[in-house]
Structures are given as structure tokens and as C-alpha cells.
Amino acid sequence: MPMSGNNNEHESESESRFDASLGLGDFVVGERSDPLAPPAGFTEWRRGAVAWAAALYEPNMLGSADARTSIQYDGKAQSVINLCSYNYLGLANHPEVIAAANKTLAKYGMGACGSPMLSGMTDLHRQLERTMAQFLGREDAMLFNSGFGGALGTLSGLLRKSDVAILDNRSHLSLRDGAVLSRCRLGRFEHNDPASLEAALARRKDKRQLVVIEGIYSMDGDFANLEDLLNVAEAHNASVFIDEAHSMLACGENGRGAAEIFGVEDRIPLVYGTFSKAFGALGGFVAGSSETLDYLRFYAHSYVYSCALPPVVVGAILKAIEVATREPQRRTRLWENANYFRAQLNALGVNTGDSTTYIMPLVVGDRERMYRLGHELRARGLFVAPVDYPAVPEDRICFRACVTANHTRADLDEALNIVSDTFVPAQLQHAQRSNYAG
Ligand SMILES: Cc1ncc(COP(=O)(O)O)c(C=O)c1O
Structure with missing residues (x-):
């Protein structure tokens, strides 16, 4: 097993004392008398003998x-x-986006300095609402100062205690937290499985249900099984909400997300996304009927009781949309890069799970090996994200790689060489040992 890049004596010793059975899922207990004092095991995990593992975070x-960055x-x-960034179309550092941000900053200053409901927002915010509504062919759109807050506020603002929210069991936490906050009943279905959705919907026929x-x-970097899931939802008269955080602007001929690719936009009444990914900025939005959004504006707490997006961010987003619309070749490059990188990884024997997109897990399946390899990859100059349980099940502990339009073939080939020198032999060695032991 290759040793980590943090190769001083202390850390090597720490590595040898690594308790792989402990992970973030083990510290969600209130074991001490003061709720402000975290479990002792967590502090040991973060700062003690195994700190070298947690050092991959933040x-x-x-x-x-x-x-390429530093x-x-x-x-x-x-x-x-x-391979850690959601800057899928390279817009976060596009010169025109930066120039637009500078110009907006000079005119409007830094903060919006108040809630959109009470202190209002600038003409640019209104322009972005209209732009998003037009872009998505919806009556209206509203903006949130964070993607997470947008999902949280939308679901908790619309769902009521007597409702049922039915979530894919791999849903993002912002969606689950939004449903929990609404205090509605929570249902789940097996990832992308129409039969499981059917069973979940059949359980609560008498209630208002939102899929x-x-x-x-x-x-996982896989698409929703949209057509089949929508057929099931429609058969049960259930409404549908889609989170296009990772797909908006980067998927579909015009960038209108997964729903555009699958030709189902008019079957999904409420679409949500974030500006933190392909748009290269920050914030969230939801688009749908003006009747729904008029109501939501008054009941989404993360909207009513939180400051509007800084105008500088809004100015940058407007320019990013203009550039992405004018240069569809950015999307083409993103997809070519993603398909190339995934195919090459698979040719090396790397398990990329169900990924069919620019997000791909490199499945390790073992906590200790993942953290050791994580250090080795960083030391070799490859920046991928460590993904531990509970973000994924234990047997899918992995690195997550996100390919972007700005990666050159040389970048991707160098990344593949590093994976081939480190990840691939470590996984092979493990497989051989397991076969031998078995
Ligand atoms: C599916 C999904 N929804 C919502 C969010 C929250 O978005 P933001 O990071 O813009 O707050 C994320 C963040 O990664 C996400 O992956």
C-alpha cells in the first residue's frame, strides 16, 4: 500500500493507528451534558491520531x-x-463575467443589505428573475441567496403537515431538510425505481403528494429516470418538483437541464436549480407558475427572512447566462471531456458506478484505503473530493471527480496517469488479497 503524501513520522504513525471503523456517521450522538460540546470521539477524529484523514476536508x-489551480x-x-469544482462551463472565471461583476460592484456596492420582501432588490435582481423565467419557459422565477436555502425554503414553504413528500433515497440533504422542516410525512423510494415510487405513492392515496x-x-452522476418516474407520478395525480442543481445550463441543447434532454419540461410544474454550479456563482432559483411563486414569496422563510443576493453576484450570473447561450460549444466540450474521461477510467478498470455524466465517483469501497489514496492523489497533484459514509453507503465510499469544459485533453490524460499509478494498483492489490483470503 503506498503511503500518504504527508510523510512525516508523526503522520505515518497516525496512519498506522487509523481506526477505519469510525466515520462521520458515528458522531451524531449527544453524549456530553453540554449540547455545545461535540462527542469526544469526533474531536479525536478531527484533531487527534487520525487527523491526517480528516485533513483532506476543507x-x-x-x-x-x-x-488547474493551486x-x-x-x-x-x-x-x-x-476535479473538485462545479465550474462545469468555465464561467466562474470567464473574463466577461469578471468584467460584469466589476461593473456591477462599482454601481451597486457590495451587499443588498436587506430581505427582498422588505428592503427590496435591485433592478438587476428583477432582470434575473425575468431572464430565468423566460429561459425556462415559465411564468415566473424567484431568487434565493443560496442554493441550499432555495431548496429548503421552497419545500418547507409549500408542503404542509398533512402532505406527503416522496423523495428518491439518494436525494440531496437540502431537499430532505426542506421536507422535514415542513413537518410533512416523508416517504422514500429506491433510487430511480418506478416500481418503488409506485408503491410509495399507493400507500398514501388520500393525501396531497409531492414527488x-x-x-x-x-x-452518483446519473440522470433521473425521468420518463418512467413521471408516468408513475402522473398516474397518481402527484405533483413533481425537480432539483436541476447539477444539470441546469450544462445539459440539454439549450441548457435547460435534464428535463430538456428527456423532453419532459412541460410535465414538471416546479423547477429548482442553483447558480453555484454551471453558472459559476452563488444562489438558487425556483421557476414555475406565478400563482405558486406569489404564494411562496411570502412563505419561504429562507427568502422572507434572509438578505437578497449581492447585486455583484446577480450581475455576474446575467453575464454567465449570456455567454453560455452564445457559446453552446462549452456544453459540447464539457460532454466530450466527460465521456472521454469516464471511458478512459473504465478502461483502467476504475469503477465509476452508474455515472453517465460529468460527475463520476471513483469507487474505492473502503474508508481507510480512500483516505490513504486521497493523500497520495493530492501529493501527486490530483484534486478529487473524498466522499465518506453517510454521504454514500459504506461500500460506495469513493472519490468524486467533476470534469469541466475548461479541462484540456492534456489535463485529463495527466489525471489518468496519476490514477493509473496510484488508485489502480491499490484497488488491484486489494482485490487480489480478497480473492486470496476468499
Ligand atoms: C442536488 C443539489 N441540490 C442543492 C444543492 C445546494 O446548492 P448550493 O451549493 O448552491 O447551496 C446542491 C449542492 O451541491 C446539490 O448538489
Whole structure:
């Protein structure tokens, strides 16, 4: 097993004392008398003998979220190929987007300095609402100061205690938290499984039901099985909400997400997305009928009781939409890169799960091996995200790689060489040992 890039004596010793049975899922207990004091095991995991593992989290970026950037690693600046960013179309650092942000900043200053409901918003916010509504062919759109807050506010603002929200069991936490906050009954169906959705809907025929799905699932990088799931929802007269966080602007001929690809936009009454991914900025939006959104504006707490997006961000988003619309080749490049990288990984024997998109898990299936490899990859200049349980089941502990339009073939080939030198032999060695032991 290759040792980590943090190869000083202390950390090597720490690695040898790594307790792989402990992970983030083990520390959700209130074991001490003061709720402000975290479980002792967590503090040990974060700061003690196994801190080298947790050190992969919250990496310090030293540059922009571009295809190649620099992060702090092992006390030094480390150049990396960046497969950790959602800057799918390269708009976060596009010169025109930066110029638009500068111009907006000069005119409007930094903050909106108040809730949109009470203190209002700028003409630019209104322009972005109209732009999003037109872009998506909807009557209206509203903006949130965070993607997470948008999902949370929309679901908790519309669902009521007597309702049922039925979520795919791989749904993002913002969706689950939004449903929990509404205090509605929570149902789940097996990931992408129409029969399981059918069974969940049949259980509560007498209630108002909302089916919650995602365009692209953010850990697995697979599309929702939209056509089949919609058929089931419609057969039960259930409404549908789609989270297009990872698909909006990056999928479909015009960038209108997974629903555009599958030709089902008019069957989904409420669409939500974030500006933090392909748009390269920050914030969330929801688009649908003006009747629904008029109501939601007064009942989404994360909208009513939280400051509007900074105008500078709104100015940047408007420009990003203009560039993405004018240059559809960015989407083409993104998809070519994604298909190339996934095919090459698979040729190396790397398990990319169900991914068919630019998000791909590199499945390790073992916590300790994942953290050791995580250090080795960073030390070699490959920046991928560690994904541990409970974000994924234990047997799918993985790295998540996100390919973007700005990666060159040379970037992707270098990344593949690093994977081939490190990840592939570690997985092979493990498979051989397991076969031998079996
Ligand atoms: C599917 C999904 N929905 C919502 C969000 C929240 O978006 P934001 O990061 O913009 O708050 C994320 C974030 O990654 C996501 O993956």
C-alpha cells in the first residue's frame, strides 16, 4: 500500500493507528451534558491520531476554481488538476463575467443589505428573475441567496403537515431538510425505481403528494429516470418538483437541464436549480407558475427572512447566462471531456458506478484505503473530493471527480496517469488479497 503524501513520522504513525471503523456517521450522538460540546470521539477524529484523514476536508484553495489551480497541501502550495469544482462551463472565471461583476460592484456596492420582501432588490435582481423565467419557459422565477436555502425554503414553504413528500433515497440533504422542516410525512423510494415510487405513492392515496427528484444525482452522476418516474407520478395525480442543481445550463441543447434532454419540461410544474454550479456563482432559483411563486414569496422563510443576493453576484450570473447561450460549444466540450474521461477510467478498470455524466465517483469501497489514496492523489497533484459514509453507503465510499469544459485533453490524460499509478494498483492489490483470503 503506498503511503500518504504527508510523510512525516508523526503522520505515518497516525496512519498506522487509523481506526477505519469510525466515520462521520458515528458522531451524531449527544453524549456530553453540554449540547455545545461535540462527542469526544469526533474531536479525536478531527484533531487527534487520525487527523491526517480528516485533513483532506476543507482544503485551502490558493487560486480560482479553474481546471488547474493551486491548493495548500502538506504546508505548501501544490499545483493540482482540479476535479473538485462545479465550474462545469468555465464561467466562474470567464473574463466577461469578471468584467460584469466589476461593473456591477462599482454601481451597486457590495451587499443588498436587506430581505427582498422588505428592503427590496435591485433592478438587476428583477432582470434575473425575468431572464430565468423566460429561459425556462415559465411564468415566473424567484431568487434565493443560496442554493441550499432555495431548496429548503421552497419545500418547507409549500408542503404542509398533512402532505406527503416522496423523495428518491439518494436525494440531496437540502431537499430532505426542506421536507422535514415542513413537518410533512416523508416517504422514500429506491433510487430511480418506478416500481418503488409506485408503491410509495399507493400507500398514501388520500393525501396531497409531492414527488421530489433530481436531474443529475450529485454523488452518483446519473440522470433521473425521468420518463418512467413521471408516468408513475402522473398516474397518481402527484405533483413533481425537480432539483436541476447539477444539470441546469450544462445539459440539454439549450441548457435547460435534464428535463430538456428527456423532453419532459412541460410535465414538471416546479423547477429548482442553483447558480453555484454551471453558472459559476452563488444562489438558487425556483421557476414555475406565478400563482405558486406569489404564494411562496411570502412563505419561504429562507427568502422572507434572509438578505437578497449581492447585486455583484446577480450581475455576474446575467453575464454567465449570456455567454453560455452564445457559446453552446462549452456544453459540447464539457460532454466530450466527460465521456472521454469516464471511458478512459473504465478502461483502467476504475469503477465509476452508474455515472453517465460529468460527475463520476471513483469507487474505492473502503474508508481507510480512500483516505490513504486521497493523500497520495493530492501529493501527486490530483484534486478529487473524498466522499465518506453517510454521504454514500459504506461500500460506495469513493472519490468524486467533476470534469469541466475548461479541462484540456492534456489535463485529463495527466489525471489518468496519476490514477493509473496510484488508485489502480491499490484497488488491484486489494482485490487480489480478497480473492486470496476468499
Ligand atoms: C442536488 C443539489 N441540490 C442543492 C444543492 C445546494 O446548492 P448550493 O451549493 O448552491 O447551496 C446542491 C449542492 O451541491 C446539490 O448538489
